[in-house]
Structure formats: C-alpha cells, structure tokens
Amino acid sequence: MSNSSLQTKPPMLELQDLSVSFDRQRQLAVDRVNLSIQEGLTLGLVGSSGAGKSSIARAIMRLHDADSGKILFRGEDILRMDPREMKAVRQRIQLVFQDPLASLSPRRSVGQTLLEPLQHFALGDTLSRQEKIRHTLHTVGLDHDVLRRYPHQFSAGQQQRIAIARALVTDPDLLIADEAVASLDVSIQAQILELILDLQKDLGIALLFISHDLAVIRQIADEVAIMYRGQLLEQSSADAFFSGPAHPYSRALLTFASSAEPPRLPDGNWNLEQARSAMEVNASCVFAHKCAEKMPVCEQLEPRSHRIQYRDERAMEPHCVKCHLYDEATGNEN
Amino acid sequence: MMRETWQRLKSDPYGLSGLIVVSVFFLIASCVWSGLLGQGWYEVSGTRWEGISAEHWFGTNLIGQDILQRTLFGTATAFEVGLTVTICSTLLGTVMGALSGWYNHSWLDEIILWLKGVLDAIPFYLFAAAVAFALQGSPWAMHVAMIVTFWTTTARIIRGEVIRIKQRGFIEAARAIGLPGLKTVFRHVLPNTFHLLLVQASIVFVAAINTEVILSFLGLGIQDGVSWGLMLAESSQEVLAGHFGNFLAAGTALFLLLMGFNLLADALQDALDSRRIVR
Amino acid sequence: MTVPALRVSGLSVWIGSGADSIQVVDGVSFDIDPGEATGLVGESGCGKTMTAMAILGLLPSTGVRVSCDHIEINGRDVSRLNTAQRRKVLGRDIAMIFQQPATALDPVFTMGQQISAVYRRHADGNQRRAHEAMLASLESVGFERPEEIAQAYPHELSGGMRQLSMIAMAMVCKPAVIIADEPTTALDSSTRALILHQLQQLQALHGTAMLFISHDLGVVRQSCRNVMVMYCGRLIEKTDCQNLFSHARHPYSAGLLSCIPQLGATRPGRISSIPGQVPALADLPSGCHFAARCNRSEPRCSESTPVLDAQDKKGVACFRPL
Numbered sequence: 035m036s037n038s039s040l041q042t043k044p045p046m047l048e049l050q051d052l053s054v055s056f057d058r059q060r061q062l063a064v065d066r067v068n069l070s071i072q073e074g075l076t077l078g079l080v081g082s083s084g085a086g087k088s089s090i091a092r093a094i095m096r097l098h099d100a101d102s103g104k105i106l107f108r109g110e111d112i113l114r115m116d117p118r119e120m121k122a123v124r125q126r127i128q129l130v131f132q133d134p135l136a137s138l139s140p141r142r143s144v145g146q147t148l149l150e151p152l153q154h155f156a157l158g159d160t161l162s163r164q165e166k167i168r169h170t171l172h173t174v175g176l177d178h179d180v181l182r183r184y185p186h187q188f189s190a191g192q193q194q195r196i197a198i199a200r201a202l203v204t205d206p207d208l209l210i211a212d213e214a215v216a217s218l219d220v221s222i223q224a225q226i227l228e229l230i231l232d233l234q235k236d237l238g239i240a241l242l243f244i245s246h247d248l249a250v251i252r253q254i255a256d257e258v259a260i261m262y263r264g265q266l267l268e269q270s271s272a273d274a275f276f277s278g279p280a281h282p283y284s285r286a287l288l289t290f291a292s293s294a295e296p297p298r299l300p301d302g303n304w305n306l307e308q309a310r311s312a313m314e315v316n317a318s319c320v321f322a323h324k325c326a327e328k329m330p331v332c333e334q335l336e337p338r339s340h341r342i343q344y345r346d347e348r349a350m351e352p353h354c355v356k357c358h359l360y361d362e363a364t365g366n367e368n
Numbered sequence: 369m370m371r372e373t374w375q376r377l378k379s380d381p382y383g384l385s386g387l388i389v390v391s392v393f394f395l396i397a398s399c400v401w402s403g404l405l406g407q408g409w410y411e412v413s414g415t416r417w418e419g420i421s422a423e424h425w426f427g428t429n430l431i432g433q434d435i436l437q438r439t440l441f442g443t444a445t446a447f448e449v450g451l452t453v454t455i456c457s458t459l460l461g462t463v464m465g466a467l468s469g470w471y472n473h474s475w476l477d478e479i480i481l482w483l484k485g486v487l488d489a490i491p492f493y494l495f496a497a498a499v500a501f502a503l504q505g506s507p508w509a510m511h512v513a514m515i516v517t518f519w520t521t522t523a524r525i526i527r528g529e530v531i532r533i534k535q536r537g538f539i540e541a542a543r544a545i546g547l548p549g550l551k552t553v554f555r556h557v558l559p560n561t562f563h564l565l566l567v568q569a570s571i572v573f574v575a576a577i578n579t580e581v582i583l584s585f586l587g588l589g590i591q592d593g594v595s596w597g598l599m600l601a602e603s604s605q606e607v608l609a610g611h612f613g614n615f616l617a618a619g620t621a622l623f624l625l626l627m628g629f630n631l632l633a634d635a636l637q638d639a640l641d642s643r644r645i646v647r
Numbered sequence: 648m649t650v651p652a653l654r655v656s657g658l659s660v661w662i663g664s665g666a667d668s669i670q671v672v673d674g675v676s677f678d679i680d681p682g683e684a685t686g687l688v689g690e691s692g693c694g695k696t697m698t699a700m701a702i703l704g705l706l707p708s709t710g711v712r713v714s715c716d717h718i719e720i721n722g723r724d725v726s727r728l729n730t731a732q733r734r735k736v737l738g739r740d741i742a743m744i745f746q747q748p749a750t751a752l753d754p755v756f757t758m759g760q761q762i763s764a765v766y767r768r769h770a771d772g773n774q775r776r777a778h779e780a781m782l783a784s785l786e787s788v789g790f791e792r793p794e795e796i797a798q799a800y801p802h803e804l805s806g807g808m809r810q811l812s813m814i815a816m817a818m819v820c821k822p823a824v825i826i827a828d829e830p831t832t833a834l835d836s837s838t839r840a841l842i843l844h845q846l847q848q849l850q851a852l853h854g855t856a857m858l859f860i861s862h863d864l865g866v867v868r869q870s871c872r873n874v875m876v877m878y879c880g881r882l883i884e885k886t887d888c889q890n891l892f893s894h895a896r897h898p899y900s901a902g903l904l905s906c907i908p909q910l911g912a913t914r915p916g917r918i919s920s921i922p923g924q925v926p927a928l929a930d931l932p933s934g935c936h937f938a939a940r941c942n943r944s945e946p947r948c949s950e951s952t953p954v955l956d957a958q959d960k961k962g963v964a965c966f967r968p969l
C-alpha cells in the first residue's frame with residue numbers, strides 16, 4: 035500500500051459538502067460532509083447511532099436523496115446521473131448490511147439470490163453465471179452445495195458470507211459495509227473481518243467500513259473518519275488517529291472503547307438529561323454541550339475543519355479536525 | 369419450505385381431519401362436474417315428502433325430487449361459487465393491496481383506500497341486491513357482488529404486510545442494485561405474503577359459501593341449478609310441516625364443510641408461520 | 648461462611664418434547680455471593696438467556712422442560728414454588744433487566760406509574776410512600792430531576808434513559824439478586840459506560856448480587872469480578888475476570904479472548920479466530936462439545952465429558968486445560 039503514486043491519483047469516491055436530511059426534521063442527518071476514499075484502501079467511518087453514518091451510505095447508493103453537495107465517483111457526480119449511468123455505478127459499488135438474515139430474501143434460495151445481480155446487470159451467459167457464482171461462493175469460504183438452501187438454514191456467520199458473496203458477484207470496485215459485523219458474535223466477527231481483509235488483499239477493492247466499534251475499525255481501516263450528529267469531526271490516517279486522536283470527542287470515544295476494569299467516565303458532561311435538553315439549544319459546535327474542553331467561542335462560532343499536521347508520505351489526506359482548539363484564529367492558549 | 373409445512377400439518381390431528389373432510393367434499397364436487405354423481409337433481413323420481421328409504425336415502429322434497437342428489441349437486445355449486453369468488457377476489461385484493469402498500473402515501477394508495485372505504489361502507493346485502501338488479505338475471509350477479517366486496521379485506525392485509533416488508537433489509541438490498549419496483553414487488557415482496565394469502569383465501573372461501581347460502585335463501589343467489597342455500601330456503605316451509613329432510617341434509621353438509629375448512633385454515637396458519645421455524 | 652445470594656445447582660432445560668427435544672442448558676451450577684457481580688459469557692444460542700429465564704421461572708410451561716436440584720435465593724429454595732408464590736418473589740427478591748427496555752416497558756403508563764406499581768405490589772401499598780420510593784430509586788440511578796422522568800412515557804426517553812429507568816424499576820424493592828440480560832448491547836459506547844457505572848454503584852450500595860449476561864467479554868470485564876463461560880449449554884470455565892484475561896484455562900475461553908479486536912497505536916496483525924463452527928444444539932457431539940474445534944483435544948475428550956466442580960468459584964471443564 036505504500037506507494038507514492040497514490041498521492042497523484044484522484045480519489046475513487048469523493049463527497050463534497052454532502053448534506054442529507056430526513057423529512058420534517060430540522061436537524062440534518064448529514065451536514066456538509068467532505069470525505070474521500072482511495073482506490074483499494076479502507077475508510078473506517080465511526081460514530082454513535084444517529085450520527086449519520088448510514089445516511090452517507092444510503093446517499094451514495096441513491097437509496098435516499100441528498101439535499102446538496104456532490105458525490106463524485108471517479109470524477110463523476112452520482113447525484114446528477116441518469117438511470118443508465120447510475121446502473122453502471124451500482125454494479126461498481128455494492129452494499130453489505132448489518133443484519134445478514136434480514137438482508138437476504140427469505141423465500142429465495144442462495145442460488146437465486148446470487149444470480150439476481152448477474153441477471154440484473156446482464157453479466158455473462160447462463161453457463162458463465164453459474165461458474166461465477168460457484169467461484170464467488172468459494173471465495174467467501176462456502177461450498178457450492180449451499181445453492182439450493184434458504185437463508186434461515188444457515189448460521190449468522192454463514193448468512194453474512196452469503197451477503198458478502200452477493201455483493202462480490204458483480205466484481206465491484208467499492209464495497210460499503212454498514213455495521214457488517216455489529217450483530218455477530220466475537221468469534222464470528224473475527225472470521226468475517228479476516229475474510230474481508232483477505233478479499234481486499236486479493237481483489238484490491240476499496241472499502242467504506244461503517245462501524246460504531248473503534249476496535250473493529252483498528253483492525254481493518256487505513257483511514258479513519260469520526261462523525262457526530264451529522265458532522266465530520268476528525269479525519270486522519272488510522273495510525274495517526276490511534277496514536278493521537280485530536281478532537282475531544284474522538285478522545286472520549288477511545289476512552290470508552292478501551293476496556294479498563296471499572297467503567298470510567300471521561301471528563302465532560304455525559305449526563306443523559308442534559309444531553310436531551312441540549313438538543314434544542316443550537317450551539318455552534320455540535321459537540322459543545324458534552325465537551326470537557328469547551329471554550330466560550332464554541333457556543334458562538336462553528337469551528338472550521340482544520341488541518342493540523344501533514345502526515346508521512348503514505349498519507350493521502352491531511353489530518354483534519356473540526357475544533358476550535360486547533361484553530362489558531364479562534365482557539366486561544368492551545 | 370412446502371415440505372416443512374406439510375410435516376407440521378401432518379402432525380396436527382385437527383388440521384389433518386379438516387383436510388380429509390374438505391378432500392372428501394372436493395372429490396364429490398369433482399364427480400358431479402365430471403357427470404358421475406348428482407346428475408338427477410332435477411328429476412322428479414318420487415312422491416312429495418317421502419321418508420328415508422333404500423331408493424331415496426335422504427327422502428324427497430316438496431315435489432318429489434331426491435334430496436341426496438340435490439345435496440350432492442349442491443356440493444359442486446358450493447365449490448364453484450367458493451373457488452370462483454376466492455380466486456378472483458384474492459387476485460384482485462393482492463394486486464390492489466400490493467400497489468397501495470408499495471406506493472404508500474401516493475395518490476394511487478389514496479384512491480385505492482378511498483375505494484375500499486366506500487365498498488366497506490355499503491351494507492353488503494343491499495349491495496348484492498343492487499348488483500343482481502343491475503345485472504338482471506345474469507347467473508354471475510352473485511359472484512360479481514361477492515368479488516367486488518370481498519377483495520377489500522385481502523387488500524388491507526396485503527397492504528399492511530407489504531408496508532412492513534418494504535422496510536426489511538432485503539428490499540433495501542434489491543433497491544441498492546437498482547431493481548425496478550414492480551420486479552421487486554413480485555420477486556421479493558409478494559412471495560413473503562404467501563402464508564397470509566393462503567389463510568385469507570381459505571377464510572374468503574368459507575365466507576363465500578356462507579354468503580351463497582344466505583343470498584340463495586333471499587332469492588338473490590343461484591339462478592340455474594341447486595345449492596344448499598336453495599334447499600334451506602325450501603326447508604323453511606317444510607320444517608313447520610314437520611319434514612326435516614332438506615334442512616338436515618343441506619345443514620349438515622354445510623356445517624361439515626365449513627367446519628373442515630376452518631380447521632384446515634387454522635392448521636395452515638400455524639404450519640406456515642415462519643416464526644415457528646426453529647433455527 | 649456466608650449464604651450465597653443466588654445458588655443454582657444442576658439446572659437443565661430442554662426445548663420440545665419426547666425424542667425430538669433439544670437440551671439447551673446442561674447441568675448449570677453456580678453461586679453468587681451478596682454484592683458480587685458474576686458475568687455469564689457465551690456466543691448467541693449457547694443458553695445464556697435460557698438459564699436466566701429458567702432461574703426466574705419465566706419459561707413457558709408447554710414445550711419447555713426445566714429440571715434442577717435447587718435454585719436458592721438467600722438460602723430459600725424457589726424452584727418448587729407455584730405460580731402465585733413465584734410471582735411474589737419476582738421483583739421483590741430477584742429482578743431482571745432486559746436488553747430492550749423499549750419492549751419491556753409498557754408504552755401507555757408513565758415511568759413513575761410503572762415503577763411505583765412494582766413497589767406497591769411487593770413492598771408497601773401506600774401510594775405516597777411508593778411515590779417517594781420511586782423518586783428515590785430514579786435519583787439513585789443518576790437522574791438529577793427524577794420528577795421529570797417519572798412523568799415521562801417510555802417513548803419520550805432516549806434509549807439510555809429508558810435503560811436507566813429500567814434499572815431503577817428493578818432496584819426499587821432492593822432485591823437480593825438482579826439478572827441483567829445484555830443490558831447495554833443496544834446502546835452507544837458513552838451511554839454504555841454510564842449505565843455500567845451506575846449499575847456498579849448501585850450494586851455496591853445495596854449489596855445486590857448480580858448475574859450479568861453478555862456476549863461481550865469487554866463489557867463483562869468492566870462490570871464483573873467473576874465470570875463464567877458457557878458453550879453449547881454447559882458452563883466450561885468459572886474464574887475471576889482478572890484471571891480469565893491474563894490466563895484463560897479452557898481452550899474455548901482462550902480462543903474467544905483472542906477474537907476480541909485490540910486497540911493500539913500500531914495496527915494489529917492477523918486476527919485469530921476459532922476454527923470451525925458452533926455445533927447445532929440438536930446434533931451435539933458426545934464428550935466435550937468443543938473437542939472437534941480444539942487444537943488440544945485427545946481421544947478421551949470426545950469419549951467422556953469433563954466436568955466442572957459444581958459450587959466452586961473457580962474451575963475448568965477440560966482434560967487438558969491451558
């Protein structure tokens with residue numbers, strides 16, 4: 035992965051000021067997010083539930099309309115594509131969901147499920163399709179004798195393997211995994227993570243890996259992005275992030291995730307009641323109401339996304355933090 | 369999946385007995401349709417109100433027709449009405465329900481909901497009389513009245529289920545590869561409503577036979593042929609005179625068939641319930 | 648020697664009847680002392696929840712068969728009680744915290760009504776005193792304005808607040824034992840930390856024994872002193888948390904631990920995973936259920952079953968422990 039030509043390459047997928055909202059809700063699900071994913075690498079998108087991670091995935095697949103902004107896939111805006119161009123993109127981008135059983139059609143056999151994308155995108159003829167299905171099943175570690183069986187006849191781990199096979203059968207360039215291991219037991223989770231890492235190594239696909247679990251992200255991501263209430267608070271390479279997270283929220287997340295013996299609450303206001311009442315107050319930084327290092331300016335001015343350091347030559351993007359602490363123009367002593 | 373269902377149905381004694389009763393009646397109806405049984409329903413083969421004898425097992429009616437023959441023929445009528453109404457109203461209800469559920473909150477949904485509301489608001493027997501009058505003597509008037517009113521329940525059930533299924537992950541997965549809406553409905557949504565449809569169809573079947581009896585009793589039913597309803601209508605005079613032949617024959621046949629069907633429907637509901645699949 | 652707050656011995660549960668029945672819990676025995684938190688860890692389908700339901704007597708009477716030597720709460724056997732007697736015990740001596748507070752709470756009553764109802768049934772019928780107990784309980788789980796929570800309906804609260812209210816409800820009669828079934832699984836990491844923190848405080852305050860069921864070893868480590876590992880319906884290792892994390896003795900426990908992804912400044916290498924799959928409960932191998940997946944297994948592992956010493960706090964069901 036360490037090759038310097040990466041730097042000159044344009045990103046595979048780039049979100050520019052993407053905003054997404056739900057009907058009749060004032061708060062944006064995704065609020066002016068800028069993100070990019072490089073060919074063949076993994077971006078780990080982290081945040082608590084309701085942070086807008088899944089909305090980004092849904093907006094990329096055009097399962098939900100975006101309000102404004104651009105989603106560039108190899109330089110072309112997905113949001114402005116006609117149905118034919120979009121169909122070509124859908125073949126290149128595939129989704130894996132959280133709940134494997136729910137994401138598989140219950141009355142269709144594994145064979146039918148895997149055949150559907152091939153038929154829909156008109157890939158290959160009858161014979162080569164069967165060959166492709168067999169090959170893909172083998173790739174995810176399943177025998178081809180599963181073809182006639184139905185989803186409920188498998189264990190959760192096998193179901194997720196089938197879902198991954200369905201996503202891989204069209205030879206995508208980008209795989210979006212939306213909490214793909216969150217509902218699995220740790221031993222199964224380890225097997226699936228291992229599978230995804232192997233697949234990425236063999237097939238060279240890029241990965242947008244959405245998770246609330248930082249330890250899982252550590253295993254799998256080259257690049258980390260932290261979201262909170264629709265906004266992107268920090269983006270950096272995984273190594274830089276895990277050796278020194280910059281944003282107060284990132285630091286809190288890391289404290290929660292590391293399993294110290296007694297549950298330790300990091301500094302800051304984590305009281306649930308106040309969190310609720312703070313929803314109505316429109317503080318300028320989305321994290322201000324919980325922040326341990328809040329300054330007066332945090333409630334008056336929205337922080338800019340700020341570049342705090344340049345990374346080593348492998349880096350594709352600078353380490354960016356959306357916090358007044360790192361902004362020389364607004365933050366004080368820091 | 370069918371095999372699992374059959375296994376579960378087989379181990380349910382009530383469901384199995386229901387299946388046997390319905391099968392026997394269906395066999396009789398098939399024999400009538402193929403001309404093996406009940407062909408002499410209109411012949412005057414005896415004298416009025418004969419008792420039970422070797423020649424007339426259930427006796428004869430007012431004008432000397434054989435009640436057994438009429439009961440057998442009535443079985444075929446019952447199945448004919450039941451099947452026609454069930455198939456047509458279930459198809460109509462499924463299509464309407466799937467459309468309004470899939471295009472939830474759209475103008476199409478509104479129109480279908482409004483139509484359902486109007487049909488449900490009209491008293492059924494009044495509506496049946498109006499249809500019979502409008503179709504003046506057509507043998508299908510009763511069928512049409514039932515089909516036009518019975519689909520609403522099926523549509524309501526399917527609409528709710530489609531709305532529920534629409535939010536499941538595999539629909540999202542189908543949309544993610546850009547599968548067109550109607551294809552998604554037929555390939556991924558409707559197969560998952562199959563268990564509800566089967567149960568609802570069996571309820572409609574029972575309702576259709578029941579309604580046929582009442583409509584025939586009111587003189588709005590079968591025009592050509594005989595049905596259990598017509599026999600019961602005849603019997604209302606006879607019972608006062610102390611002749612129970614028509615009443616017992618038609619009443620018992622009706623009771624047995626409906627009972628068998630209800631048992632079967634209950635058992636099917638249990639057997640098809642996918643939540644009972646032990647993982 | 649103290650009387651354990653909860654003593655379970657020889658608990659087995661079968662689902663189904665006759666020859667088709669599947670044993671989902673197999674001879675589970677353990678003690679929990681007052682004020683002690685014990686974690687019950689295992690993968691989904693290993694029988695954790697079934698064990699909890701059987702202890703509480705909440706399993707349906709048809710289609711499920713439960714057998715046990717005894718289940719004692721503070722030395723009193725509750726396993727032979729009839730339904731009415733058991734109802735008196737539930738909520739007063741032993742209470743349960745569920746994974747999904749949203750479904751375990753009644754949407755048409757306010758939190759205050761639901762909590763005082765528990766108190767009035769088990770402790771004191773007086774409305775005013777029940778109200779006070781309810782507010783005190785809500786305050787004890789960390790709500791600063793308990794009156795507001797008491798007047799709220801479950802849907803008006805966030806997931807974390809609902810779970811805290813659920814804990815307040817479980818604690819209102821100060822039971823001797825609480826069983827928490829995956830209480831933090833549906834919650835965010837910050838809320839999870841808060842809830843575990845509150846649970847531990849309450850437990851220390853009232854000396855409540857807790858059986859903490861979770862699939863997440865990290866969470867159990869954060870909230871329990873002792874831990875039991877379950878596999879295919881059997882307890883396979885009992886030890887304290889420190890010990891489990893530093894040197895797990897059963898190969899399955901060790902495998903489970905190695906599957907947990909680690910956080911660190913350097914990216915970890917290959918993830919290790921346990922080979923193979925959990926066998927189907929209907930088709931369990933004889934002997935040690937883990938033998939087929941175990942790299943230390945020897946012939947006797949699949950011939951005879953290694954047993955765990957019933958009431959001991961530490962032990963391992965393995966012929967060749969690590």
